[in-house]
Amino acid sequence: MHNQKITMLPLDDFFKSPFTVDNIIFGFDQDDLKVLLIKRKEDPFLNKWALPGYFVKENENLDDAAVRVLEELTGLKDVYLEQVSTFGNIDRHPSGRVITVAYYSLVAIQDYNVIPSNIASKAEWVKIKDISELSFDHLDILQSCFQRLKRKVRVEPIGFELLPAKFTLTDLQHLYEAILEVKLDKRNFRKKILSMDLLVDLEEVQEGVAHRPARLYKFYESKYEEFLAKGLVFDLSEGKSKQSKISRSVDTDI
Amino acid sequence: MHNQKITMLPLDDFFKSPFTVDNIIFGFDQDDLKVLLIKRKEDPFLNKWALPGYFVKENENLDDAAVRVLEELTGLKDVYLEQVSTFGNIDRHPSGRVITVAYYSLVAIQDYNVIPSNIASKAEWVKIKDISELSFDHLDILQSCFQRLKRKVRVEPIGFELLPAKFTLTDLQHLYEAILEVKLDKRNFRKKILSMDLLVDLEEVQEGVAHRPARLYKFYESKYEEFLAKGLVFDLSEGKSKQSKISRSVDTDI
DNA sequence: TCAAAAGTGTTCTTATTACACCCATGG
DNA sequence: CCATGGGTGTAATAAGAACACTTTTGA
16 A cells, blocks of 8 residues: 555556447338448548447447437447447458447337438448448448357347337337347237237328238337346247257346 | 647647546356455455456556456456446545556466465455455446356356366356356256357367266367358247247347 | 255246248239 | 238147155264
8 A cells, every 4th residue: 555656557558459339220211121321421431331439538438329329320329239349350440440339229210310420421221131342340340240249139029119209019020030130920919919918009091002901019118128128038030950958038138 | 720729729728537447357167156256455455356357547448458457466368358348436536546457367276376366465266255355346337247147157168268178068067057047957058159160179078077977078169250250149048038039139149 | 963055856937930822912 | 903011720749847755874
């Protein structure tokens, strides 16, 4: 205790790096899973597509930076972001070493109005299957977050965030199919999802469709949150492996 | 393209932080899950217990830094480390802002010889349930990694890393019970684990125990790796919720 | 011979899978 | 009246849960 000042090394003795946050915002639109991208108007990667991300400030927690940067570049506000992982290879940024922390989120595309600004000349929802190239190591980051989403979908209910307030069972099935990249059986899907007591039948139907109109549902909010908190395993994929095992997740974070 | 030099901002214009890696090394010993801790011989937190972690160097990838720092502080070599998450709140380090990336690993305690050095005056395996206080925000980091381990155990086989080469079914059951913090039914546990074709009966028994000696098993390596790669759900806990659903994981990383 | 842990099966219940036809609407 | 997607049930199989007694060893 008496020599505290003597043994403490100043932080300036250590290597310091700039660091950024990058956001992967997933949205679902019709039958496609999409990601929000910006077109850069700054070098490096001028005029190239990238994830909306930028530098963290000195007096800003990482999580706060992710929220701020997302809003500055795309206009998206009040989005819940979850940290996924950190990319810190020495050569990942052409201008020098930059460490980046990746965050992800799920949003309903129709609820947000995208306004590009700051270093973004454009901000657009792009189908995930059409993305083959991105700035920096953003394609790796996207892959990593997509893996996380696929995993998460099996352990938590997902959809509230990605679907409009009223949706059909087919919409929900298509969402699961898009994320899991599988085909599901309509009857089994419905049986399972309805047995969970997670949906409320709105006693309304679609209008103006050229076929029998589908019933509309919404999520039963308190039940949805209970499932989120308890983290019940919630696998809707089928025909996989005969070695499947019953599972339950206790944890909240994935 | 013509004005690339003009629009590119130098990285020095942005805030730079020192950053560290912290390692959570889980081990299993008898019936207890343990974590490798060091006693610090440097301020801040002089003489306090902490996770083995230190600053990253300029020309070092994050993953490489985690491996190096672990060896320097505890003598553990050739340990596979997996990134868990990054802690970057502005006030997490008393000397100023330091961002830390947490890594975790599972090892068989008896396979490693712990040698404290560098800023570690001691390095010891400590029972997880006996840890109530750690330096910095290391208790939060530990909690976060323990959650991850609990999740992982349900989605991948675990044990190869934590158990000695030869073990009994009861050892394996106790490992699962320690991680999941539940009691399992002996018959159901054995039925399930043996049906997976993951273990090899060594046709040997324990020696020198004051009770009927148990058979010894080892992991069937190629099968084990196949399970790791395919990520089959592998839940051995019971008596949880009537809402359990059959699940399968496709992803490798957790 | 006693204490301690090993080892072993069955029954009941619940969840998953596979699968095909009629219905309601707009054009 | 036709094309389009909506909506529905059952039977067979597989997996999980609950549960108690006998065996083997060393002390």
